[in-house]
Amino acid sequence: MILGAEFYLRNNVTIVARELLGKLLVTNIDGQKTSGIITETEAYQGVVDKASHAYGGKLTNRTEVMYRPGGFAYVYLCYGIHSLFNVVTNRKDIPHAVLIRSIAPFEGIEHMLARARKGINAKNIGVGPGKVSKLLGINYGLTGQRLTLDFINKSKQKELTIWIEDLNENPKKSEIEMSPRIGVDYAGDDALLTYRYVYNRK
DNA sequence: CATAGGATCGCCT
DNA sequence: GGCGATCCTATGT
DSSP states (O other): OBOOHHHHHOSOHHHHHHHTTTOEEEEEETTEEEEEEEEEEEEEOGGGOTTSTTGGGOOOTTGGGGGSOSSBEEEEEETTTEEEEEEEESSTTOOEEEEEEEEEEEEOHHHHHHHHTTTOOSTTTTBSHHHHHHHHTOOGGGTTOBOSOTTGGGSSOOSOSEEEEOOSOOOOGGGEEEEOOTTOGGGGGGGGSOOEEEEOOO
16 A cells, blocks of 8 residues: 555654655656665654754755655755655655665566666665665656655646555564664764664564 | 765775 | 765855
């Protein structure tokens, strides 16, 4: 079942980040359907979070998507090479987001391998936010895409490009590890927050 | 207009 | 453990 807006609109981004573990992230790009089970996420808590692109209420062309209501894709280019995929959460004007850091490939693995051929190590495939986007065919041009079917008739878009499905795979507490987020040393105290969630699947 | 730097990755030593 | 790749974004003049 495709997750609806109510899943993303909730006001606690850390709960959404945790509940995204075990869900299926799906793309339909270039006529190729690919998907992976989400195994690692990070929560970014908007204006109060020094690690967030929206810290202090920063609003630019790039971050505008984060201020939309939950259920949009926020994709940005990192180091000039990697498109990192985030899910926007909370209600309009609260710029919270969850970075998807790892997936376990599920469907369309042959398409993923073809995409990976250009510069991906076969080892740890799907582990790391740059690799998630590479495998699923997500690039920064897809920022602002809707992830839900709500209001689909109000737009000209007929089908989704990126969405998330519930497989009823519910990770146990003992299978989830929390730790500080990666690569945010510049964030001072906020670098210590354990907003990273890793799902160790059996 | 110019410029510095980044929520990374793979390959090298 | 270190480094280069590679380009958009944000900021400053």
